[in-house]
Each structure stands twice: as C-alpha cells, then as structure tokens.
Amino acid sequence: MPDHPRPDRAELIDIYRTMRTIREFEERVHTEFPGGEIPGAVHLYAGQEAVATGVCTVLTGDDYIASTHRGHGHAIAKGCDVTAMMLEIYGRAGGLCGGKGGSMHIADFGRGMLGANGVAAGGVPLSCGSALSAKVRGTDQVSVAFVGDGGANQGAFAESLVLAAVWQLPIVFVVEDNGYAQATGTRFHLGGKDIAPRAEALGIPAAVVDGYDVLAVREAAAGAVQRARSGGGPTLLDCKAHRFFGHMEGWDQQAYRAEGEVDRLRAEQDCLQLFAIRALEDEWLTTAEIAEIDAAVRALIDHAVEEAKSAKDPDISELLTDVYVTY
Amino acid sequence: MPDHPRPDRAELIDIYRTMRTIREFEERVHTEFPGGEIPGAVHLYAGQEAVATGVCTVLTGDDYIASTHRGHGHAIAKGCDVTAMMLEIYGRAGGLCGGKGGSMHIADFGRGMLGANGVAAGGVPLSCGSALSAKVRGTDQVSVAFVGDGGANQGAFAESLVLAAVWQLPIVFVVEDNGYAQATGTRFHLGGKDIAPRAEALGIPAAVVDGYDVLAVREAAAGAVQRARSGGGPTLLDCKAHRFFGHMEGWDQQAYRAEGEVDRLRAEQDCLQLFAIRALEDEWLTTAEIAEIDAAVRALIDHAVEEAKSAKDPDISELLTDVYVTY
Amino acid sequence: MTRVLSYLQAVGEALRQEMQHDPSVVVFGEDNIGGTGCDGRLGNAWGPTQGLHEHFPDRVFDTPITEAAFVGAAVGAAATGLRPVADLLFVDFAGVCFDQILNQAAKLRYMTAGKARVPLVLRAMYGAGMRRGAQHSQVLYPIFAHVPGLKVVLPATPADAKGLMAAAIRDDDPVIFFEHKMLYFSHGEVPEPPYVVPLGQARIARPGRDCTIVALGRMVAEAEKAADVLAAEGIECEVVDPRTISPLDIETIYDSVRRTGHLVVADEATPRCGVAGDIAALVAEHAFHALRGPVRTVTAPHAPVPFTPALEDAYTPGADQIVTAVRATIPAFAGQERAS
Amino acid sequence: MTRVLSYLQAVGEALRQEMQHDPSVVVFGEDNIGGTGCDGRLGNAWGPTQGLHEHFPDRVFDTPITEAAFVGAAVGAAATGLRPVADLLFVDFAGVCFDQILNQAAKLRYMTAGKARVPLVLRAMYGAGMRRGAQHSQVLYPIFAHVPGLKVVLPATPADAKGLMAAAIRDDDPVIFFEHKMLYFSHGEVPEPPYVVPLGQARIARPGRDCTIVALGRMVAEAEKAADVLAAEGIECEVVDPRTISPLDIETIYDSVRRTGHLVVADEATPRCGVAGDIAALVAEHAFHALRGPVRTVTAPHAPVPFTPALEDAYTPGADQIVTAVRATIPAFAGQERAS
Ligand SMILES: Cc1ncc(C[n+]2csc(CCOP(=O)(O)OP(=O)(O)O)c2C)c(N)n1
Ligand SMILES: Cc1ncc(C[n+]2csc(CCOP(=O)(O)OP(=O)(O)O)c2C)c(N)n1
Ligand SMILES: [Mg+2]
C-alpha cells in the first residue's frame, strides 16, 4: 500500500467503523435474503466499502450525494440511519422511505442523500442539479455522483460530464469500476479502458484510484472535493474495486466470474482487512479497539434486523399519499 | 494548404462539381426562402461543402450515411437527385420523400442516405445499425454518421461511440464543428475542446481535420473508410468548418457572430475558392472547365427550382399512407 | 386600461415577475440567453426568455445540447432549494430526456414517501402548423398526463399563459408547461400585476345549453369558431377549456354535460390513449345517465405530422370537424347529417 | 399430445424458431448472452434469450448499457436488411431511449413516404408484482399505443406469446412486445411447430351474454377469475383479450358489447390516457346505443408503483375490482351494490 496522509485517530475510527458497518450490513442482508422476508431487488456493496467510505468521510453533512442501484454503502457512509435503512429494505413502516422505495430507492434528503436509483446513471444528472443549486444559492456545498462502470456508458452520464464542465459545477463524479455490469465484463463493455480519459477529454481532471485502499480514495476525494468547494469545478475519480457478491441477491450464480476469483478477492483485496493490517502495524488502532468496533457494529445490525422483522407493514392509506404535494 | 494525395482527373471534376452543386443549391434556397414558397425549417450547409464532399466521394453507392438537420450537403454528395430534393424542400408531389419529410427529413434509402434528422444526433445510432447490418450480412459496406458540434454533446452520440467501439462496427463518425450550435458557441458548449479526444478515450482512432480543405478531408476519410471496410472498426473525424449562413433561414440575425466574420470566411476560407485556386495553379483543371461546371450546375439548380415551383402539392390521400406497411 | 400582449410576451412576463418575486427561480435551456461563447452579442434567444438575462444575469443560463443532463439537473436543483424553469424547446425532444421526466421528476417524491419536493417547470413547445415535420410538431401531452407525479398545463390564451406559468412556478410539484407554437403570436388582454390562475380549474370559455365542447389548447379557439357557426343554426354550445389536464377539473365537465346532455372533445393530439378519449371515457363512466347521444371526439389522425402544408393543414383538426361532431351527437341533426 | 411451456419458454421458442427460419433475425441487449468479457462462463442471460447464443453464435449479442445507441441501431439495422429483436429489459428503461422509439422507429417510414421499412421488435418486460419499486414495475403500453407508427403487442398466455412473437418478428413495422414479468412462469399448452398469431385479432377468452370484460395482459386471467365468481351469481361475462392494442381489434369489442350491452375494461396501467379509457371512449362513441349502463374501467390508481408488498398488492387491480365493476354497470346489481 502506498503512503497516504494519515487521518487523525477519530477519523481513523470513523473510517473503520463506516466500512465495517457497510460490510456487516451487506453480509447480513445476504444471509437473510434467502429467508424470503426481504422483498424485491437487492444489490450488495460488499467489497467496495473503501470507495463510499473514502469519499463520504471527506464530505460534510450538508454536501449531497446521488447514488446507484447498489446504494447501501453510499447511504451508510453518508450517515443514514442503519435501522431505518433495514426497515426500508424489508418494506416496513418506519423505513427510511416509508417502505415505498425499497433498496433501490433509499434516500434521505435531510442527510444530503438524494437517493439510490433504479436507472443506471439516472442519478447523475440530479447531482448536477444539486451542484447548480449550491452554486446559485452561494453555499460551498459539494455534490458527489456515484456511478458504476456499466452506468458510465449511459448517455445521461456523458451529458452530465459536459454540463458540469460547461457550468463549472462543484461536483465530483465517482465511477465505481467493479469489473462487471450484471454479467457483462468491463473488458467487453469498456473495451478494457478506464473511464478517466472520458472526463479528461472534456477538460475535467480525472484520476484512476485503487478502490480497495480507503486512504487512497480518501486522499483523491479530498483533493476533488477541495477543488469543487473552492470553485475549481468538476473532477472524476475512476475507482477500481470488485464486488464480493453477485449482481443481485437471488439472481446470478456468478458463473461469469473466474474460478476462485471471489475467494482471492476476499483473501487479498478486502479493504477492511487491508486497512486493519495497516492500522495495527502502524499502531493507529489496537486489536481491542477494532474488536470493540466490530462488536458494536454487529450489535447495531442485529438490532436493525430484529426491528425490521418485527415492524409492521405500512398502512394501506399510504398507497395514495405523496404522489403530489397538492393535486 | 498542405499536400494531400491528388485524386485523378475524373475524381477532381467530381469533387468540384459536388461542392459547387451544394453551394449553388444552398445559395439559391437562401435567395428563394424570403419569397415564402419554401415552408418550414431550412438549415443551410454553405461553407461546409468540403466535409460532405471529401467524405462522400470516397464512399460507394452501397455505403450508408446518416445525416443531420443540416443535411442538404450530405444528400447531394451521396448522390441524391437534386431536383427531387428541391421538390421535397418545397413540399411538393414528386419530392424525394413525397413532400412528407421536408428539408429536415430528406432521405433516399436507394442511395444509402438514411435521412436528415430533426433531432440532434438522432441519426447517429441509426448508423450503428446500418453498420451492424453490413457486418451481419457479411458485406463490406461502411456507414458514416454525421453530427454537429452541438449534437456531439448528446448522450446518443456518446453511447454510439461506445457501441461502435465494443462491437467494432464498420463506421466513421464525422463531427462537423462549425463553431456554433444555434447561437451558442463551441467555446462555451465544448469548453473550446475538440471532440476527437472523446473518441480516443474509448480507443477509437480520431483526427482533427481542416474542413475547408476537401483533399484533407478526403484523405482522412479514405483512411477511415478503408479501416472500417477491412474490419478495423470505427474512426472519428473532427472536421472544422464554419457555416456561411445563420442557423436557420428566417430565424437569426447572426448577432452572435463577430463583426466581419462571415465576410472573412467567404474571402479566405471558402472551400470552393481554395480548391479552385489550387486546381488552377497545379493545372489539374482549366478555367474553362471550371466555368463549364459552374454553368452546368447553375442550370441544374435553375431547373430544380423551376420544377419545384411549378409542381403540384401531394394528393390529400397521402395523409394516411405510409404510417405502417400493414395495419 | 386594457393591455394587450401576445401569448409569448405573457409567458415572458410571468417568468420575469416570478424571478423578481422569488430569488430561487432559475431559468435555463439551449439559447435561453443566446450567444454564450460567441464573439458577437449575447441575446439571440428565441421565445419567452429573450432579454431575461439582462434582468437576471446570474439566474439565466445557456446549456449545451444535453437535455438528459439539464432536465435531470432541474430535478436535482428543485429537490435542493431552487425552482428551476427548464426549456425543452420542442416537446418532441422529451424523447432524449424522458427518463429524467418519467422516472426521476415524477417519482422522486413518492419513492421517498414525501421527503422530496420537486418544484420544477419544464417548458415545452408543441403542436402542428409551422411546417416543421414529424419530429417538431407533436402534441404529446397525453403521454405526460398518463404519468402520475407530473402536472400538465395547457394555456389557450395569453392571460392564462401568464397566470398558469406563475402558478406552475409557485407549485411544489413538477409541471410540464405546454406552449402552442401557433399561439405564440395570438394576442389578448393580460393584466400587468402578477397573478395566478390555479392549476386544476377549468374555464367556461362560452356558456351554452345544447352541447358541451371540451377543447384543449389551440382547439379552444377552434371550438369557439365552431360554436359561432352552430349558434347560427340554433345549437348553443358550451365550450370548456380545462386549462390543465393533470390535474383535470372533471367536475366542471360533468356539470356541463349534465346540463347539455351531449359531449364533444376536441384535441389536437393523435387519438389513441389521448386526452379526448380520456375525458370521453370519464364522462361515459361517471355521467353516463346524463348523455343523450354518443360522445364524440375530434382529434388528429393516427399518423405522424406531415411536412408539406397541404397535408399538414388536412392533418390538424379544426372548427369544421368540431361542427360536424356536434351535429352528429345531437339526434335531430345526426339524422340530417345521415340524410345529407 | 399436448405440450406445456412457460410463457418465458414460449417467447424463447419463438425467438429460436424465427432465427432458424430467417437468417436476417438478430437478437441483442444487455446480457442477452451474458458473461461476455468475463473470465468465467458465457450464458448468464436472464429470460427468453438464455441459451440462444449456443444455436446462433453470430446473431446474438451482448450490448453495453447504451439503450439509445442499441435501440437506434435496431432501427438502422431494420431499415437496412435485418430483423432485429432488441431487448429493453424493463420497459421503464424506454425512458433513456425514447427518442429512438418515438421519433426514429415510429416515424422513419412516414417521413420518407414509404421508402423505409423498419421491421424491428423491441422486447419490454412490464408490470407490477415483483416488488421492484416505481422504476421497474410500470406498464406504460398506453404511451406506445399513443404513438402512430408503432405496433403494441401484449400476450396474455404462453401460446399467444409464441405466436405473437413470431408475428412480430415477421411483421414489417416496428413492434413493441410487452412481456409481463409475473406471467413468465405461468404455463399453458404451446404447439411445437412454428405458428403465427396475427396482429390485430382479439381472442374471446370466454364467451358470455351479460357483460363484456375487455382485459389486457395480466388482467385476462383476473377477468377469467372474476367471470367464474360472477357466473355463480348468474352473470355470464364475455372476456375479450385484444392481444394487440395497436392495432386494436375494436370490431370484436363492438360486437361483444352489442350482444351484452355492458362494458368493463380491466387494465393494469394507471388510469389517465390509458387503454382502458381508450376502449371505453371508442365504445361510448361508436357503439353508444348498444350500452345499457355506464362503461366501467378497472385500473391501477394514478400513483407510481410502491415497493412494499402490502402496498403493491393493493395497487394492482385484480378479480375483486373487476367483479365490483361488472356488478356496478348492470342496473339490477348496481342497485344491490348501492343498497348494500
Ligand atoms: C438504463 C438502465 N439500463 C439497464 C438497467 C439494468 N441494470 C441494472 S444494474 C445493471 C448493471 C449496472 O452495472 P454497473 O453500472 O457497473 O453497476 P454495478 O451493478 O456493477 O454496481 C443493469 C444493466 C438499468 N437499471 N438501467
Ligand atoms: C435533441 C435536440 N435538442 C435540441 C434541438 C434544437 N436544435 C436544432 S439544431 C440545434 C443546434 C445544433 O448544433 P450543431 O449540432 O452544432 O449543428 P449545426 O446547426 O451547427 O450544423 C439545436 C439545439 C434538436 N434538434 N434536438
Ligand atoms: Mg459494475
């Protein structure tokens, strides 16, 4: 691991806790899913935790993010309530979106989380909008648009790069190249190319980032956010980190992945493990501290699942509310 | 003018005649337009003739092009009947599309002209389709997609580049950067950047081409077409040539153009004049030959306009035909 | 002290007054200023935004031709404190940004159980008559009316254009604001002070007791012409202009049909799954017993819009077809029609 | 010698047989092969294209997530000699490529006065029930039926899925082929040899003399259930499945209503400018005098599709609502309803 500026202790703990929370959340959803209580389409983020965490821990509560269909990690990193998220994924009353959104539409406007999105790259233009809003209102808020490697082929993404460049918006595009779009490989759909040059072609500074290394992501994100906040316009980060699970729970057998690929990933490219080893080696954190965080996170997720399982369904009267503010 | 391979005499005559035909056609439509007999939206190509001509004179009759709202030049260069085009623009019976299409929808499938298009970049994906068709049918036909600098910001264009790269389609993307999208300058909407790097970012070879120099365009096009025909995949040509007229007849006063810009263009960057000077200097053509072509073209356009003015309207029964093949 | 403005000027005045009134209103689209990035003069905008940037240089923007991005940006900006008015130019271009309208703007509030508010206006020029051909002449509002979460506004007069635009901008939901290109240079009285025409309230453009004509957008004037012709024959038509088709003031229509017993709906859109059928079906379901003859719809044919004037004029419905439809639904006259 | 297939298998069989039959048929979409560009095995396709590439390795392709480009490519390929079958996955994604459907595929033939032919099929999965939320559960066929130049096909049974897919592929116009995600694993008899169910011919799914129920897509089975319930009360319903909604076999519907005097239309789409209203309005206009009670429509509410099962199940119309609607249009029963 190359050297990156070391955050202070509170930050280090926050980083580790955030990544662990995402991991535990996703592993637990994966375990619960076959039980049949979780409805619908769930796309797990495990393996990519360093990206959401590295990016979101340099944001303030007022900054905005727009997420993807694989959005749990972004939501957790942006500070969404984990129990309310779990309730939402189970479709229960008290869920972050009242059970009307589900995994693919988790949003929390109060925390600047403008929503997961069921449409590939569908949220990216929204980010241009929140960036424009900050600019017009004269705040220094920054917007982050997350997008997958597959979603980065969408016209809406390309157009958003253009608009951000032309309007010099305070925005950071974070591409998460996890090697796959459903079962299709980036070697096919990007011709094995990086996304970074697409931004550079428009004059947008871009960098390829090791998405397993949370401090590398954090450093790149800090620079990009700083540029955006100070009026320097958009940046693109092209982060590489494969997912641990299949595209969607209950959907694919991952026959398209190389034999042993996921085992190797978990053994050698686990962002949590890499961070923990470093943190212990360099004596940033102790084994006891790590164990304590792990235990606390596990309790948090246990609690969230329990709450979700015992919560009620939304009241049927909710069916026709929230279509409009007034009609 | 740098040196480019010199086409043979028949080709030189064809090149000049094609450019002159486009110019005369457009100047004449411009003159006729205020008379009120030409309905609708007409976008003139004058000034950019070297691009359509340089590209289309290296294509065969079987090759395909898809055009833009500014499509007269492409249609003429691809061999569409000039009188039938004029009838179409006037909305008359006997027009190339029976008067149902008009200037913005001139098409001639028999000549591989898949249509002008009223939607910016709307025709570009169609070109991917004709290229796929050639590939699947095992022919060596090549497809050319024309697009403006403004249209090149459309998502459909960006996606088409991706699809062409991934499928390795026999296609040439020809961007015509004429400095403006309606009244908006490329200095704003492209941030002053070329389009070429956008293709290169996807691994598509690209070149910036002097769009006033028909031989430069022709040489670049010949290389790109050869690559496509021989299975080498897509190429992008980023051709620079400003238009002589406004965005649309009857629409703009061109207040957005620098004072004297058009006069300077006509005096110094007229592709026809540049070509003629060279052809005379290097004794490719004689003054008499040029004058003969000019006269013949003028007669052709006179005839086309006369025919158009005296032709009948389409029969009212045409209103409901051609919606479907069967219904 | 009457003041006459064109429909185009009326829209422009509403934009200016609302920007004055609320600093969160921003306006953008292709050439909404006009000339940005050129060496000449700014201000080559076409339509109601002409000159707006001179009053509000920091709140009017030109965009690149990136509808998906800038319409999506309107959604994101609306959800984070602005009231954007984005300009699609021709409604036909909704094709290139439809996801942002259908799946983002329309659904964000519902999917978040009301956490989001999306107060945006999307200006969209529509309709046939300008010889623009199939890709620049569509009506398309039925498509937007079909989508829950969107509001669809359709002013027929300059006064309504101003008042409805003000209402649309102040509204907290996403509004698609349809401006008929052939009405831009129609004129009418328009009060100068800011005012609002509430969304969801139909206007009785002309009272009458014999037949209800519901007319939309440009068809309102055609219905009024038809009513003149029919009045001369002794048939008094009531012309109802819904003004907004989502929400739809269906009660005013039911009331009218309960009085007249007959319904004709005149709509410039193509017929299948359109607003004409929508209203006709609502009446046939909920005011069936008031009907004393078949409902009649007058629409464009199920065909794209042709370019050439001869065909385009035949394509567009007008007063004549409305007159025929009214006669055909009133039994006495229907008999005459059949006989003639 | 009956053979039972799922709806999904029936679509797949039609694809395979038509590709066999005509070398110009090509099939593409995201993961239509599945696994291209990966180090594992090919074939992770989901749905009817699973395994197809093994039979036709040169005519089945995976695409990047570029719907505008590949749907447009289908148009261009169709106009130049192929018969492409492109896969949208969820119909909701029509949003990102709507221009290519609305302005290119639908209009190319008309704008060129018949010079172009656009024989393409766009496969689109639709409907609620799978807990996919607002952006993956829409119906949307009313939007496509509104557009002149498109054909819209809506199979309700495995047998029709196969025969209509074959017809769609052989058809010379652009066809949007709607596959209900909740019907994929429904089963029915499907003949093995290739056959065609002609576009534009309704099917009487169940004959009856008291009330016509026109039911669309997944609502056909619900209407049949409703008819069973009503038969027990002595009301014999005729269930008509239009099978294609553009073209629409309205004559079969008129005939049925002329016999029954009552019409209920059951449609899973949202109500405004939908097919339910479309059919109801046509009947109220052209078969008005046959009606002995109000038309009734049964649809989803004017709201996006909610995620959670409790709400999604309440959202989707079904047999119960159809029963209620039938009772409400038949005077004797309507009276009972009101009294109860
Ligand atoms: C416009 C659109 N097309 C297709 C899909 C279906 N789809 C859902 S996720 C997905 C793959 C996305 O890949 P990527 O962007 O790399 O994200 P990842 O799943 O790898 O995180 C696809 C094709 C979609 N949601 N939206
Ligand atoms: C999708 C779309 N948006 C907007 C328009 C309106 N429009 C027509 S031509 C034009 C400018 C196109 O500029 P460019 O592509 O550079 O072509 P040029 O006119 O310069 O030849 C615009 C914005 C359109 N036709 N299509
Ligand atoms: Mg991916």
Ligand SMILES: [Mg+2]
């Ligand atoms: Mg240009």
